[in-house]
Amino acid sequence: MAAALALPARNARAADVDVIVIGAGAAGLAAAHDLKAAGRKAIVLEARDRVGGRAFTDASLGPSYDAGAMFIHWAERNPWVRIARELGIETRNESWGGGFQVFASGKPMPEADRQRRRGAFGQIDRRLDAADLSRRDLSIRDLLSDLGPDVSPIASSGLLLSIGEESDRISARDYQRLWAGDDLVVPSGYGNLVARHGAGLDIRLNQPVSAIRWDGPDVAVTTPAGTLHANACIVTVPVGVLKAGTIRFTPALPSRTRNALDGLGMGALTKIALKVEGERFGIAPGTSFLEAGSPSRLMNFDMFPEGKDLVIAYCGGDYARELSVAGPEAARAHVTELLTQMVGADIGKAVTEMAFPAWWTDPFSRGSYSVCLPGRAAAREQLAEPIGGRIFIxxxxTAGGGAMTVGGATLAGRTAAAAVARIKA
Known part of the structure; x- marks a missing residue:
């Protein structure tokens, strides 16, 4: 549904380009490729100095790891399976590596407590499978509330490491509709794969967009290099950036679009990578250590994945936000302390460097990925509605059941490109 705004007729002035795509993440790349295939001239404006957005393979420590998206989810229908095959890039099934150990305050969790945790985690899927949310949406916390004050927080805590958000801020209806399927990994890096897919496109890096004017004969987009004019614009920046007002829209975004943004938040799934050289401390590569003494402060450690000199810590929700705001040095000290409690003091001495791409405080992300608030599950479709017939978010x-994934972003970018391709230049 287009915004109800009377727009002046386009004049004879030639636009600089047919379509401007803002953001060189998966959605922007997909839109630009499809527009190019349709014979439309498009440029991609990217604020960062690299392609890929929140799909980012970080090699700053030497051995690389995916600091953002890691899995090709629901591989049976995910377009990245075909893209990887066409580019000759290997994908393979997810592996659990060297096993899984659970700790409470740095000490191995008693088996009875561990089994109780496992049973509690399973309650989320069971409740969602049985729940009729067609008439009334709930938060995940409310959906699990009758499990009791001891089990309910444990049951919902697992979402901190998948959605990256507190359970009272997650729509059960939206979570219920998310697609499921097999997961694949990209040994050479999912972020590297996405970046490779940008080849052949007109991508302009280091060009953060500060303003979009859409009440004239065209769309005017302002960057540090100046203002470009186009017949249409596809905006693929994260919800966190749109909500922060980093891009000024003139006129302001329609009330329906603003309302949709109000119904969405950003999770804070976070990875903190430590370079740990030399001794393996008797730990099999790929073992997971989960510090689960507090349900609200889960921290999972991927120990020496694929034999690399890395330990990668994962956390989410308000815990991750606290560490992001505290900054790299505080985060390093905290994570190293947790490691020494589980492994011993020597592992702390073996930590030489760290990498901390904190998505929550990154001005070009402001979070890991979008989360629908309880009662606002329609926000995704509402956000995708065209604005004035020429701006598409x-x-x-906006990916519906594919939300929170690179594959979903890709499908959403293609949908927007198809809509733009129907507009006469």
Missing amino acids: AGEA
Whole structure:
């Protein structure tokens, strides 16, 4: 549904380009490729100095790891399976590596407590399978509330390491509709794969967009290099950036679009990578250590994945936000302390460097990926509605059942490109 705004007729002035795509993440790349295939001239404006957005393979420590998206989810229908095959890039099934150990305050969790945790985690899927949310949406916390004050927080805590958000801020209806399927990994890096897919496109890096004017004969987009004019614009920046007002829209975004943004938040799934050289401390590569003494402060450690000199810590929700705001040095000290409690003091001495791409405080992300608030499950479709017939918002946030994934963002970018291709230049 287009915004109800009377727009002046386009004049004879030639636009600089047919379509401007803002953001060189998966959605932007997909839109640009499809527009190019349709014979439309498009440029991609990217604020960062690299392609890929929240799909980012970080090699700053030497051995690389995916600092953002890691899995090709629901591989049976995910377009990245075909893209990887066409580019000759290997994908393979997810592996659990060297096993899984659970700790409470740095000490191995008693088996009885561990089994109780496992049973509690399973309650989320069971409750969602049985729940009729067609008439009334709930938060995940409310959906699990009758499990009791001891079990309910444990049951919902697992979402901190998948959605990256507190359970009272997650729509059960939206979570219920998310697609499921097999997961694949990209040994050479999912972020590297996405970046490779940008080849052949007109991508302009280091060009953060500060303003979009859409009440004239065209769309005017302002960057540090100046103002470009186009017949249409596809905006693929994260919801967190749109909500922060980093891009000024003139006129302001329609009330329906603003309302949709109000119904969405950003999770804070976070990875903190430590370079740990030399001794393996008797730990099999790929073992997971989960510090689960507090349900609200889960921290999972991927120990020496694929034999690399890395330990990668994962956390989410308000815990991750606290560490992001505290900054790299505080985060390093905290994570190293947790490691020494589980492994011993020597592992702390073996930590030489760290990498901390904190998505929550990154001005070009402001979070890991979108989360629908309880009662606002329609926000994704509402955000995807065209604005004035010439501006289209697309990304993982508008991907419906594919939300929160690179594959979903890609499908959303293609949908937007198809809509733009129907507009006469």
